[in-house]
Amino acid sequence: MRAAPPPSGGRRPLPRRPLLGVALAGAAAACAQAQTAEPRGNPALNPPPGLWQIARERGLTFGSAVQANLLNSDPFYAAAYEREAGVLVPEYEAKFAALQPEEGKFEFGGFEAIIRWGQNRARTTRGHALVWHNAMPDWARAAIGESAQRARGVMEAHITRVLGQTRNTIRDWDVVNEAVANPPGSDVPQATGEMRDTPWLRALGPGYVETAFRIARERDPTLRLTLNDYGVEEDTPAATEKRRRLLALVRGLIRARVPLDAVGLQAHLQIDKPFSAPVFAEFVRALRAEGLAVLVTELDLREGSTIAAEYPERDRLVAERTYAFTSTAIEAGVRTFLTWGLIDKYSWTVTDTGVARQGGTHHRGVPLDWEYNRKQMWRALARAFRGERPDPDGWFR
Numbered sequence: 183m184r185a186a187p188p189p190s191g192g193r194r195p196l197p198r199r200p201l202l203g204v205a206l207a208g209a210a211a212a213c214a215q216a217q218t219a220e221p222r223g224n225p226a227l228n229p230p231p232g233l234w235q236i237a238r239e240r241g242l243t244f245g246s247a248v249q250a251n252l253l254n255s256d257p258f259y260a261a262a263y264e265r266e267a268g269v270l271v272p273e274y275e276a277k278f279a280a281l282q283p284e285e286g287k288f289e290f291g292g293f294e295a296i297i298r299w300g301q302n303r304a305r306t307t308r309g310h311a312l313v314w315h316n317a318m319p320d321w322a323r324a325a326i327g328e329s330a331q332r333a334r335g336v337m338e339a340h341i342t343r344v345l346g347q348t349r350n351t352i353r354d355w356d357v358v359n360e361a362v363a364n365p366p367g368s369d370v371p372q373a374t375g376e377m378r379d380t381p382w383l384r385a386l387g388p389g390y391v392e393t394a395f396r397i398a399r400e401r402d403p404t405l406r407l408t409l410n411d412y413g414v415e416e417d418t419p420a421a422t423e424k425r426r427r428l429l430a431l432v433r434g435l436i437r438a439r440v441p442l443d444a445v446g447l448q449a450h451l452q453i454d455k456p457f458s459a460p461v462f463a464e465f466v467r468a469l470r471a472e473g474l475a476v477l478v479t480e481l482d483l484r485e486g487s488t489i490a491a492e493y494p495e496r497d498r499l500v501a502e503r504t505y506a507f508t509s510t511a512i513e514a515g516v517r518t519f520l521t522w523g524l525i526d527k528y529s530w531t532v533t534d535t536g537v538a539r540q541g542g543t544h545h546r547g548v549p550l551d552w553e554y555n556r557k558q559m560w561r562a563l564a565r566a567f568r569g570e571r572p573d574p575d576g577w578f579r
């Protein structure tokens with residue numbers, strides 16, 4: 183039984199210079215009172231410009247992961263994407279299992295529905311992800327395990343067909359996703375060397391990454407080809423080691439003249455982990471020094487269960503980290519920012535029990551609240567895109 187939708191926090195006139203105790207008491211009272219949430223996606227609370235237009239004013243790109251079925255079934259969801267997202271990325275519809283559920287049987291319906299929805303609104307769509315260890319159909323896992331030759335054939339056939347089908351609509355792909363193993367100390371460590379233990383690695387060795395990029399470049403020389411990964415954004419020993427591993431992989435690919443154009447940093451941030459702007463900026467600059475673009479591809483925030491505060495203090499903490507991360511990334515040269523969803527209630531951080539917040543509350547880690555209305559995280563992104571500072575008391579009004 184899902185907890186009652188939380189009230190939309192963070193938009194009413196916020197307490198100035200709140201002492202935490204006063205804020206908590208005020209927020210608790212607000213929380214108790216505000217059982218009647220604002221109208222969904224209230225236009226008065228979500229006026230133009232949207233985040234994509236604010237980003238574009240400064241030469242930046244903003245977009246978000248999207249679900250085809252919700253674009254069709256939920257008008258408030260579609261309106262929110264129309265307002266806020268300049269780039270779309272299918273949350274599931276462009277993955278191996280969705281596109282080729284049976285060998286040789288391709289299904290592009292969901293992917294092309296997203297592409298068309300975007301085209302009708304002059305929005306672009308990026309592809310995610312050609313080669314990954316997750317969202318793989320059973321037939322592919324079995325085939326890849328048969329032999330290196332079979333695995334290469336499966337990879338080549340998938341990339342060839344998908345890039346051929348989307349040649350005129352998709353110009354930007356996550357070619358390989360999550361190739362680096364999580365070091366000790368990570369949330370989910372993999373004690374299998376520096377490369378993640380996947381069916382592709384077992385079948386083809388570490389060279390599978392190079393193979394995927396070379397096939398993609400051969401099939402379409404004009405694509406932007408991205409290597410995407412996560413767990414490299416925060417100031418922890420595990421993230422430090424994963425940054426080292428990812429940078430080593432990237433430098434090896436560059437030295438081997440592998441056609442790599444960009445690195446995607448997923449940025450599934452966790453507030454209860456430290457963030458160091460200088461450390462993260464140095465990492466982005468090191469990647470850019472290899473001649474690569476750096477994209478933030480899946481930004482969202484998890485609050486952990488340690489943060490007991492209620493709205494809008496929780497929203498302030500999410501906004502504070504969003505602002506620190508985004509402004510640091512912009513300053514280091516990142517120009518593309520994609521969140522992994524726009525509306526809290528549809529976020530994987532709420533629906534995936536592996537990462538959901540405990541205790542009956544939900545993470546509020548994407549720009550719009552349960553009622554599709556902007557909250558402090560939205561305003562933190564807007565201020566970072568505009569190069570504006572937070573309010574002196576750290577709130578994003």
Ligand code: G3I
Pocket residue numbers: 273274277316317359448480530
């Ligand atoms: O399994 C059904 C499938 O049969 C059906 O055809 C399809 C129709 O949409 O739905 C499938 O259900 C689920 C799917 O999401 C669509 O909702 C899958 O069971 C479920 O595993 C899948 O989860 C997605 C997950 O990636 C695995 O692909 C999440 O929504 C998505 O948020 C998550 O996104 C990943 C990124 O790709 C990579 N970075 C981490 C991020 C979060 O895990």
